[in-house]
Amino acid sequence: MNAEKNLISRRGIYLLPNLFTTGALFSGFYAITSAMDGRYETAAIAIFVAMILDGLDGRVARLTNTQSEFGAQYDSLSDMVAFGVAPALVMYLWAFYSLGRLGLFAAFVHTAGAALRLARFNTQIETADKRYFQGLPSPAAAAILAGFIWISIEHGYDVSMLKYLAVILTISTGLLMVSNFRYSSFKQIDFKRRVPFFVSIAIMLGIAFIMAQPQTMLFLLFLGYAISGPIITLVGRKRKLQGRKG
Template identity: 65%
Template sequence: MEEQIPPARRRRGIYLLPNLFTTAALFAGFYAITAAFNGRFELAAVSIFIAMILDGLDGRVARLTNTQSAFGAEYDSMADMISFGAAPALVAYIWSLATLGKIGWVAAFVHAAGAALRLARFNTQIATADKRYFQGLPSPSAAAILAGFIWFSETLDLSGEAMRYVSLGLALMTGLLMVSNFRYYSFKDVDLRGRVPFMWAILVMLVFAFIFTNPPLMLFVMFTAYAVSGPVLTLIGRRKMRSERRT
């Protein structure tokens, strides 16, 4: 008689394909830290953006191949903490914040802690959250602001005390925005397979054209604008609600 294998014993493996993308994103984040220690800050910043691309692919690959799992979700969060929490904080600290003393490492810690809290809140609210919006600035976007600033500063050979304090302000800002209650549009309801107005296609081409004219500067500007959109849209929404109550 053939031995029956309990279901729990059959399912101990993990799905390889989506977790390969997660591992690659984790590697890119870890490599960014090592590159910063070796003084290669431009490469460190680019590695964080590569981690962003890979992080955006792992979930889509899992959905397309029907290989979503609780392990994959937890592994993705751990990788995000390294790539978008620890990596940008340490790269910014080594690049400029270390020269500011205690306030420098405090700012780096605020970013790292903000990413950890943001990811923990996302994981606990994923079942009830409105899919159209993120609560708080997403950690990849926060990382992109720091990485973009370092990238274009290195490209233009910008340095000095002013740049250190800008880096300080950005680290504090991103850390606080990640744990804020500001709502950010998630773009998850955009159907890329459906029909869209022709102007959308032109707009996408223009965005790519702007990015390729000066990738480090344009990426920094785009993600900074996205970070600002949360407080701005929240303020507009509150004013609209107040005006509706009065009428």
């Protein structure tokens, strides 16, 4: 730790990847302030912007060979704000304010789940299977809540009719983050290799669908990803049992 501090004091920090991390942190902060002003749709979009920036900082660091322990820790703190605190507070202000302690409990479960998920990820990063995440990643959990808010506002749904569904959804994302379900990391996909032409057509169509109805498609996309974890885990366990019997 002291060596890392001395290294930072002598050489400073890498600017480019940390700019993206700072942008993600600001987007999470902006989501909170927007919700406090009653601009919930803007708050939901800000969380998705934070997701994009969070996805870019690590890739930029690897491409420019500017990875550092400082950057990794800063990224985790940014994730905690953007994907732990921000979606929980936005959801609380939008749907839970009238529920009293139940609303506080639901929002805290998501926040605590994100904190525990990030702590576990940081301590297991050297030993974990790179093909899978253990527990639902915090950006995906935040996207489910942000997408639910966005789609509800877009279609004019009455929040008073949805608040208990929102409670279930928020508690579920918190619990899934600390679960032992395995989620694909998609790191095994080689974006540099050649693919059949129809694959590029399918990708373009997928992007077109998302752009046409972003609030609906993003919510369904990340909800499907959340459901995939239990399915992948159960299928894997079933295969292991069949292998032992065989």
